[in-house]
Amino acid sequence: MKQTFPTDFFGGASISAHQTEGAYQTDGKGLSVQDTRPRDNHKIADFTVAVDHYHQYKEDIALLAEMGIKIFRFSIAWSRIFPEGRGTINQKGLDHYSDVIDELLKHGIQPFVTLNHFDLPQALEDEGGWTKRSTVEAFAAYAKTLFTAYGDRVTHWLTINEPNIMLLVDQKILGKKIPLSEKYQQFHHLMIAEKYAFEACHEIVPNGKIGPVPNISLVYAATSRPEDNQAALYFNSVRNWAYLDFACFGRYNTVFQDYLNQNGLTIDFGPEDEVLMKRALPDFVAMNFYTTVTVEQPTEAGDMKNGISDQQSEDIMERGFYKGFTNTFLKKNAFNWTIDPLGLKTTLQTLYDRYHLPIIITENGLGAEDHLEADGAVHDPYRIDYLSQHINQCLAAINAGVDLIGYSPWSAIDLISVHEGIRKRYGFIYVDRNDAEEKEQKRVRKDSFYWYQKLIEEGAIPSLEE
Numbered sequence: 253m254k255q256t257f258p259t260d261f262f263g264g265a266s267i268s269a270h271q272t273e274g275a276y277q278t279d280g281k282g283l284s285v286q287d288t289r290p291r292d293n294h295k296i297a298d299f300t301v302a303v304d305h306y307h308q309y310k311e312d313i314a315l316l317a318e319m320g321i322k323i324f325r326f327s328i329a330w331s332r333i334f335p336e337g338r339g340t341i342n343q344k345g346l347d348h349y350s351d352v353i354d355e356l357l358k359h360g361i362q363p364f365v366t367l368n369h370f371d372l373p374q375a376l377e378d379e380g381g382w383t384k385r386s387t388v389e390a391f392a393a394y395a396k397t398l399f400t401a402y403g404d405r406v407t408h409w410l411t412i413n414e415p416n417i418m419l420l421v422d423q424k425i426l427g428k429k430i431p432l433s434e435k436y437q438q439f440h441h442l443m444i445a446e447k448y449a450f451e452a453c454h455e456i457v458p459n460g461k462i463g464p465v466p467n468i469s470l471v472y473a474a475t476s477r478p479e480d481n482q483a484a485l486y487f488n489s490v491r492n493w494a495y496l497d498f499a500c501f502g503r504y505n506t507v508f509q510d511y512l513n514q515n516g517l518t519i520d521f522g523p524e525d526e527v528l529m530k531r532a533l534p535d536f537v538a539m540n541f542y543t544t545v546t547v548e549q550p551t552e553a554g555d556m557k558n559g560i561s562d563q564q565s566e567d568i569m570e571r572g573f574y575k576g577f578t579n580t581f582l583k584k585n586a587f588n589w590t591i592d593p594l595g596l597k598t599t600l601q602t603l604y605d606r607y608h609l610p611i612i613i614t615e616n617g618l619g620a621e622d623h624l625e626a627d628g629a630v631h632d633p634y635r636i637d638y639l640s641q642h643i644n645q646c647l648a649a650i651n652a653g654v655d656l657i658g659y660s661p662w663s664a665i666d667l668i669s670v671h672e673g674i675r676k677r678y679g680f681i682y683v684d685r686n687d688a689e690e691k692e693q694k695r696v697r698k699d700s701f702y703w704y705q706k707l708i709e710e711g712a713i714p715s716l717e718e
């Protein structure tokens with residue numbers, strides 16, 4: 253029996269600028285922190301060429317239109333618009349995204365734009381990056397520029413991709429450690445920058461809708477020990493709710509505030525921040541989801557390094573608060589990330605119960621090593637299986653009352669993973685390159701491409717017998 257989903261639920265697909273575009277110094281683009289990022293492994297692909305989406309966007313959009321997508325989530329590279337982060341606009345950069353938007357609309361695809369996805373202009377980083385208030389001001393001016401330039405054609409916007417993961421997994425995403433004394437000042441600035449974007453979008457874009465886009469993974473307690481439950485409470489707050497409570501309620505939640513106090517951290521507020529935090533609110537919550545997290549109370553110091561090794565792996569620890577725990581009830585993918593479709597339903601229910609705002613899933617997918625066969629096919633049944641299981645849990649969440657309005661998986665086309673090169677692929681469209689050779693980046697439709705095409709067409713998961 254086929255299950256039906258709300259109209260327009262399907263048809264999204266997502267990418268980010270630096271993981272796809274390449275052309276890192278073309279047409280006046282300035283450097284971003286992703287271009288300059290220190291790397292411990294030089295054998296994996298970097299972002300200089302990526303998958304050449306900057307030059308091949310028309311071909312990519314035509315393929316995505318053939319797959320049937322209705323919504324395309326992509327990010328704009330801030331340093332293409334303002335090579336120095338602020339000041340003089342680079343017209344070629346502004347024109348490029350205008351052309352991308354027109355191309356999407358020509359194919360009947362709605363652009364869904366992320367203002368910033370991990371790629372702060374290096375010029376701003378040189379001044380202290382998100383630790384400095386001046387970066388908030390530069391971001392507010394950048395956001396207004398985009399709303400003014402594209403607001404006649406783009407109604408749906410996302411603010412800053414996964415600020416929670418960027419701060420927690422700083423070493424893997426930015427190639428450096430942010431000192432704890434600066435990390436939560438950065439948190440405040442990122443969150444305030446987002447508030448300026450909410451307001452400017454509502455002021456400038458006719459019928460504009462905007463939301464935050466954190467990575468939300470519900471944190472489980474390893475056992476029913478009360479201490480483990482405390483660990484889960486703190487990590488849920490530090491990883492998930494601190495960000496959404498700020499965005500949706502305009503407040504620091506008490507568990508997070510206690511975490512800051514215990515670490516002796518104080519935050520500098522600007523004179524208007526208290527008012528702005530409460531006043532500027534989102535229209536929806538976008539969330540990225542790959543798996544859940546399980547933690548226990550750390551008991552012995554020294555058996556694991558303080559810190560987080562990866563966005564989703566269990567190698568996480570903060571003394572006095574939480575420590576990652578292997579959840580033996582869950583299988584893992586080839587890159588050590590657990591797979592927990594039911595955890596998606598629970599995460600959606602928990603999130604919706606807390607905020608009562610419509611939810612859009614803007615990332616969900618399986619990183620895997622795909623292979624181009626001699627006959628030109630790419631068989632990725634494991635990806636179809638992962639996506640089917642998660643989509644089924646989306647339906648279960650909707651039936652349980654969650655206002656889940658859209659699903660935009662990661663990723664539309666193969667791209668360079670955050671820290672594992674292109675060996676780890678996510679796309680519906682294979683890009684023929686590897687970590688060592690750039691080749692010509694020929695595009696190839698994977699089996700999941702045809703599966704997703706059918707799913708969009710029918711509004712239901714294709715049954716396996718067909």
Ligand code: BG6
Pocket residue numbers: 268271413414417467540563615619662668669670671672676
């Ligand atoms: C999310 C990011 O954290 O996870 C994406 O928003 C990223 O940019 C995705 O690609 C998957 O992570 P990874 O490390 O496998 O690329």
